[in-house]
Amino acid sequence: MKKILAIAWKDAIIRFASPSELLFFIILPIIFTFLLAGGTPQGDDDNRIRLLVVDESNTTMSGQIISELENSTAIRPEVTTRDEAQSQFDERRASAVLIIPAGMDIESLQSGSAEVEMLQQPNNINTTVQERAVLTAIRRVSSAVSAAQNAVVQREAKQPFDSDAEKQAYFESSLELAQEIQNDAPERVSIVEGTTPDQVEYDPRANSSAGQLITWVFIPLFGISALFAGERQGGTLRRLLITPSSKATFLLGTISGQVAMALLQMLLLVGFAIVVMKLNWGREPLALFVILLASALAAAAFGTTMGTFIKTEGQASGLSIMFGMVMALMGGCWYPLELFPAVIQNAVKVLPTTWAMQGMLDLVLRGGGLIDVLPEAGVLLGFAVLFFSVGVMRFRFE
Amino acid sequence: MKKLFLIGFKDLTLMFRDRAALTFMLLAPFLLTVGMGFVTGRFSGGSTGLSDIPVVIVNLDQQDLGNALEELFNSEDLADLVEPAASSDPEAARRLIDDDQASAAIIIPAGFTDSIIPKDESNFDQSFVESEPVQIEVYTNPSRPTGAGIIKSIVDEFISRVEEGRTSGMTSMVGLMQSGLLDPQNLEAEARALFENVEETESTAITLKTNTEGTEAVEFDLLAYFAPGMALMFLMYTVSYGGRSILAERAQGTLPRLLITPTSNTQVLGGKVLGIFFMGVAQVGILILASTMFFQVQWGDALGVVTLILAAVFGATGWGMLITALARSPAQAGSTGSAVMLIFGILGGSFIELEQFPPFLQTISKITPNAWGLDGFTTLALGGTLKNLTEPITALLIMGAGLFVIAVLIFNRNGMVQK
Numbered sequence: 001m002k003k004i005l006a007i008a009w010k011d012a013i014i015r016f017a018s019p020s021e022l023l024f025f026i027i028l029p030i031i032f033t034f035l036l037a038g039g040t041p042q043g044d045d046d047n048r049i050r051l052l053v054v055d056e057s058n059t060t061m062s063g064q065i066i067s068e069l070e071n072s073t074a075i076r077p078e079v080t081t082r083d084e085a086q087s088q089f090d091e092r093r094a095s096a097v098l099i100i101p102a103g104m105d106i107e108s109l110q111s112g113s114a115e116v117e118m119l120q121q122p123n124n125i126n127t128t129v130q131e132r133a134v135l136t137a138i139r140r141v142s143s144a145v146s147a148a149q150n151a152v153v154q155r156e157a158k159q160p161f162d163s164d165a166e167k168q169a170y171f172e173s174s175l176e177l178a179q180e181i182q183n184d185a186p187e188r189v190s191i192v193e194g195t196t197p198d199q200v201e202y203d204p205r206a207n208s209s210a211g212q213l214i215t216w217v218f219i220p221l222f223g224i225s226a227l228f229a230g231e232r233q234g235g236t237l238r239r240l241l242i243t244p245s246s247k248a249t250f251l252l253g254t255i256s257g258q259v260a261m262a263l264l265q266m267l268l269l270v271g272f273a274i275v276v277m278k279l280n281w282g283r284e285p286l287a288l289f290v291i292l293l294a295s296a297l298a299a300a301a302f303g304t305t306m307g308t309f310i311k312t313e314g315q316a317s318g319l320s321i322m323f324g325m326v327m328a329l330m331g332g333c334w335y336p337l338e339l340f341p342a343v344i345q346n347a348v349k350v351l352p353t354t355w356a357m358q359g360m361l362d363l364v365l366r367g368g369g370l371i372d373v374l375p376e377a378g379v380l381l382g383f384a385v386l387f388f389s390v391g392v393m394r395f396r397f398e
Numbered sequence: 399m400k401k402l403f404l405i406g407f408k409d410l411t412l413m414f415r416d417r418a419a420l421t422f423m424l425l426a427p428f429l430l431t432v433g434m435g436f437v438t439g440r441f442s443g444g445s446t447g448l449s450d451i452p453v454v455i456v457n458l459d460q461q462d463l464g465n466a467l468e469e470l471f472n473s474e475d476l477a478d479l480v481e482p483a484a485s486s487d488p489e490a491a492r493r494l495i496d497d498d499q500a501s502a503a504i505i506i507p508a509g510f511t512d513s514i515i516p517k518d519e520s521n522f523d524q525s526f527v528e529s530e531p532v533q534i535e536v537y538t539n540p541s542r543p544t545g546a547g548i549i550k551s552i553v554d555e556f557i558s559r560v561e562e563g564r565t566s567g568m569t570s571m572v573g574l575m576q577s578g579l580l581d582p583q584n585l586e587a588e589a590r591a592l593f594e595n596v597e598e599t600e601s602t603a604i605t606l607k608t609n610t611e612g613t614e615a616v617e618f619d620l621l622a623y624f625a626p627g628m629a630l631m632f633l634m635y636t637v638s639y640g641g642r643s644i645l646a647e648r649a650q651g652t653l654p655r656l657l658i659t660p661t662s663n664t665q666v667l668g669g670k671v672l673g674i675f676f677m678g679v680a681q682v683g684i685l686i687l688a689s690t691m692f693f694q695v696q697w698g699d700a701l702g703v704v705t706l707i708l709a710a711v712f713g714a715t716g717w718g719m720l721i722t723a724l725a726r727s728p729a730q731a732g733s734t735g736s737a738v739m740l741i742f743g744i745l746g747g748s749f750i751e752l753e754q755f756p757p758f759l760q761t762i763s764k765i766t767p768n769a770w771g772l773d774g775f776t777t778l779a780l781g782g783t784l785k786n787l788t789e790p791i792t793a794l795l796i797m798g799a800g801l802f803v804i805a806v807l808i809f810n811r812n813g814m815v816q817k
Binding site: 018065190334 | 419560569
């Protein structure tokens with residue numbers, strides 16, 4: 001036991017000999033979590049998609065369109081000038097701009113000449129949602145006028161009007177009635193977020209927090225391969241042969257030290273998420289510990305296996321970062337897995353990052369407990385057993 | 399000049415001999431580009447990465463409007479976007495969402511149609527208030543926010559059409575009743591006629607013109623954004639790798655040896671800078687070429703692409719020199735380079751578009767060659783040419799030159815390349 005602790009302590013000293021290691025250990029993960037979480041704001045904040053609106057009409061009708069957009073559950077209108085909107089659009093800082101041109105009034109609606117324009121960035125996922133929301137808003141504003149026009153047509157079919165003035169009066173009273181009916185319409189859709197009986201406060205920023213935690217912890221754990229390669233290159237592994245230490249002691253010391261450091265790093269990142277980002281990580285501490293430990297063991301085992309294939313420290317460092325980043329991206333740690341094609345969603349189940357991410361989402365987004373994360377923890381431990389076995393079998397001092 | 403090129407080519411040759419570095423500089427950005435291609439739907443033919451969104455529909459209404467909503471989700475128009483499954487048990491549907499088997503469940507309660515299409519005269523009384531409106535429940539999966547958002551917007555749009563039809567029908571009916579033109583005996587038949595196909599109501603009072611209907615509809619290849627995004631991110635690693643060679647040569651003693659040859663300090667430093675520049679151009683060039691060959695990425699104006707690559711590498715080389723000048727050892731230059739690579743990658747828009755950042759971060763991003771480079775590549779992919787690249791190219795050249803001057807001042811102060 002003393003030897004194992006001594007080896008783990010030696011690795012910790014080597015790793016933190018350069019202050020720059022702190023960059024990768026805590027500073028960069030926090031910066032990335034913070035920046036990427038900016039894309040998925042806090043539950044209390046307005047997390048609707050921003051839509052720039054240019055109101056060149058400034059009429060009651062244009063006001064109604066903006067008001068309807070403000071009621072949207074999907075988008076958040078931001079009224080600005082045409083120059084500012086065009087500038088943001090050209091610089092790709094805005095995915096879409098809605099322009100309400102001058103002359104948007106009741107007469108233009110009656111004559112059917114009313115038109116709004118929407119500038120959309122090509123191939124932008126937000127524009128689909130924005131366009132649907134705008135269509136809904138203009139439909140609501142249009143519908144009262146359309147309803148009044150339809151009422152006039154229905155009335156005329158039954159009994160023609162005596163004069164244009166009577167027809168106009170009928171239209172106006174119908175418009176008033178239609179607006180009243182519209183305003184009194186009840187909410188016909190209720191949105192319920194998937195939840196558990198204890199009504200956990202969910203926050204989509206947890207997605208970014210979990211994803212970055214996995215990315216930044218898996219990369220150094222894959223870096224165990226660099227430790228092995230470095231010691232082998234430097235001849236220090238051969239020196240161990242002359243000491244009364246077995247292969248198992250060396251491996252256990254190195255791996256347990258790295259796993260302990262990974263757990264510390266994870267706890268610091270979870271602490272940051274709880275204290276600064278007010279995320280609900282601490283609801284099920286035991287389940288959290290189980291999934292964090294299983295994830296760390298799976299990643300460490302993968303790093304051990306890598307270390308038996310790679311010859312130089314340089315190779316190991318580059319490959320650790322490469323595997324870490326690619327596995328994180330493909331495992332849904334950077335973007336929700338739902339964005340990938342179905343076949344890829346199934347294929348990436350061979351990656352430990354996918355299971356680690358699913359386990360953490362079970363805890364922080366789906367309100368799961370220990371029982372819910374056991375399947376993912378089991379798969380991760382399976383990865384650990386498999387890769388440790390390969391690593392130990394292939395491990396050579398020289 | 400010949401010496402300058404010789405030193406530069408020597409460093410380039412060394413880079414191509416380092417298989418580990420090559421793997422990291424070329425394979426990593428390539429694989430990440432492939433991953434981004436999957437996310438954005440580039441390889442699945444969709445305009446976005448989202449398709450076949452799994453949704454469970456529980457239609458307890460079994461009347462006109464409930465059936466119409468179910469048919470909408472099963473229609474040809476939405477065939478690529480959603481993958482609906484029917485269920486008769488609301489609880490089972492909710493469980494599927496809780497188990498992450500689908501993005502959302504739509505539960506249409508019994509009596510939904512009756513709550514909208516009136517059956518008797520009382521519903522036409524203006525003071526009539528629905529005691530408890532019958533609501534469709536959309537049960538969403540919090541871990542699939544994008545898919546759930548799209549399902550919500552489809553249901554919202556459907557309800558909006560229904561509401562529009564209801565308003566129109568009610569207005570006509572009330573008007574006719576108040577005018578005494580509606581026979582109470584035929585009320586139900588008249589109402590049915592007016593409320594027929596209520597969900598298909600299409601308002602034409604305001605039309606929406608989207609820019610894709612205009613004359614300048616542009617097909618934008620998303621990989622033309624993400625491929626250079628990844629290449630520019632790993633370019634920062636390459637320039638620091640190149641800079642590291644100056645420190646490594648000093649540590650190994652080959653730099654002093656070079657300085658005792660009839661070669662000036664300026665030539666040595668210039669040759670090293672040229673070497674870094676060559677490495678950067680080779681890396682980005684190979685990645686751009688590979689993306690063109692494997693994924694048929696449309697980059698736009700070829701002259702613009704070449705000029706932009708040269709300018710972006712020049713700007714990044716400036717950063718590489720600054721990192722080298724400030725580092726004390728090759729290892730320090732390496733770790734600082736990796737950190738700068740990642741920070742510039744996220745700040746420059748390689749992971750998420752800059753639009754999602756607050757304004758102050760968008761301003762800070764201007765210090766990165768990534769942001770300017772991506773701005774240029776996007777302009778080209780959208781149909782721009784070299785003449786539209788004045789701003790990013792000028793910014794990159796100023797960045798490169800300015801950082802190079804600062805790096806030389808630090809080199810001189812530290813006596814890095816003094817004979």
